[in-house]
Amino acid sequence: MNDDLLSRHRSVLPDWLALYYDEPLEITHGEGRHVWDSRGNRYLDFFGGILTTMTAHALPEVTKAVTEQAGRILHSSTLYLNRPMVDLAERIATLSGIPDARVFFTTSGTEANDTALLLATTYRRSNTVLAMRNSYHGRSFSSVGITGNRGWSPTSLSPLQTLYVHGGVRTRGPFAGLDDYDFVAACVDDLKDLLGHTRPPAALIAEPIQGVGGFTSPPDGLYAAFREVLHERGVLWIADEVQTGWGRTGEHFWGWQAHGRSGPPDMLTFAKGIGNGMSIGGVVARAEIMNCLDANSISTFGGTQITMAAGLANLNYLLEHDLQGNARRVGGLLIERLRAAAAQVPAVREVRGRGLMIGIELSTPGTDEADPAAASAVLEAARRGGLLIGKGGGHDTSALRVAPPLSLNVAEAEEGAAILEDALRSIQ
Structure with missing residues (x-):
């Protein structure tokens, strides 16, 4: 068979x-x-x-929530008020640590990163994006364009100008032989040098721990040090939490918190685990960033009632246990x-x-x-x-x-x- x-x-x-x-x-x-x-x-x-x-x-709690919601309504799109979507958005906004947060739901991490790139490039009026070597951010045309992993990048064509930064892999590359302090300093110097040779970028997008890249990560504090350099220039920081979010790293609820001395990121993206198998992704951003689009938009399947019911039940179980x-x-x-x-x-x-x-x-x-x-x-x-x-x-x-x-x-x-x-x- x-x-x-x-x-x-x-x-x-x-x-x-x-x-x-x-x-x-x-x-x-x-x-x-x-x-x-x-x-x-x-x-x-x-x-x-x-x-x-x-x-x-x-998981019985999630199965029950999905079954009960399926008996009421599966889907209506974002054109109508949606109580489960608002309920989950409120919980995630609070948990994100981002002030005055707004949440937009998608169906996957790829779509979440796509949305974050749209917001960042619109807000900053720049199509230049900084990404990490060895990174992976999804399968769409724009997210492939910022993926720094040859095995998952089938084309060099992209709507974005992507510049790749050192630091996502601690034990390989030109700085591997340095101790943690000097490694961070060398990566920050490299970032400063790169910024001196290009027009101001829209954002840096980075996985706190690189997922497809083999669960590699920099020393704690690298992205905080990057954030200080970026903040001086108005460049946004997007934390791709598709694989690191919801407490998986044990020490922190979000991966960015290992680099948190300069505060939360401007945006974070999430997906995968929150639905426990249901198709949920999303973006959390400060209101001024999230609201920067000047055209209408909707999501047909992002935030649909049945996936939101699953996400709420799963998040409740995760926190309560x-x-x-x-x-x-x-x-x-x-x-x-x-x-x-x-x-x-x-x-x-x-x-x-x-x-x-x-x-x-x-x-x-x-x-x-x-x-x-x-x-x-x-x-x-x-x-x-x-x-x-x-x-x-x-x-x-x-x-x-x-x-x-x-x-x-x-x-x-x-x-x-x-x-x-x-x-x-x-x-x-």
Whole structure:
């Protein structure tokens, strides 16, 4: 049956629509932190549909909210007042930390970043955008144009002039050998130098932890230092929180808070986990920025009632059960367990991350040369052991991405770490 579905997939869907595994699997249902495939195999899910099933599979509170809302009305568009949308917007505006915040809902992180770029370029009357090397911001024409990861950038054509800044990757590049203080200083000097050679840009967009890039991040405080330089010149800061938001990093509710000494960003974008599988994205911005458009606009599917009901129920569960604290506690145990296991595997170059957002980078032993074949082999071995993880990285997809639902418990963390340890050892 799976072979037939794969054949049908290949005959009707694009060749560039990537599938994991030599024998792709069909996930049919899930519960908690586990999923099952069409052959009845059970897996511990440490990727959550690309960090999207953030809380748990088949979470009763979310399922109930969706079912009840479906019995009333699914959708009406933004042309009509929408109570669930206003309710969720109020909660997110308060949680964002952005003063006088306004919220616009979209259907994805790509669309959220598109909207943020539209707002920034309109507000600043500039189509120049600063982005980070190794970054990823979505699949649309404009978001591909600011993506600094060759593997996810199919065209160089863009409506924007994009300039790429150092700093998103701590352990590679020209400043990798510096200590944290000097690394930040060198990146700030590079930013100042870049700004001296170009017309004033609209904004810097940055992921606090780079997701598709392999869960890389700069030292805490880099974006605060950038913000001070940018603020002097009126340049906006957009924090792309599509993967880092909602407490996943454990230490903070938003990734930008690790860089928060200069205050919140001018805009933040969100998506993925807030819907726990439902299609929700959005932008939070100061009112003067959000309201700068001088033409009408709507969103047909952004903020639709059923997705907002899911988002509200999911956010309530997340806050009431302190899943940020759980990410900090269980994620801390998991990353230490993985570091101990990786210390015995020469192919592991680095284990990095925070909370339940952990990257394991593989390289040819004794070198810094990326080893995507090893990453693929570990991905396959983990699946055979009953564990689903992801891949990423800016150097030929050589990093494993570990991002379980935030309700992960200690026993499941230990089980997943043991499977992953065996998978890592299998490539030696």
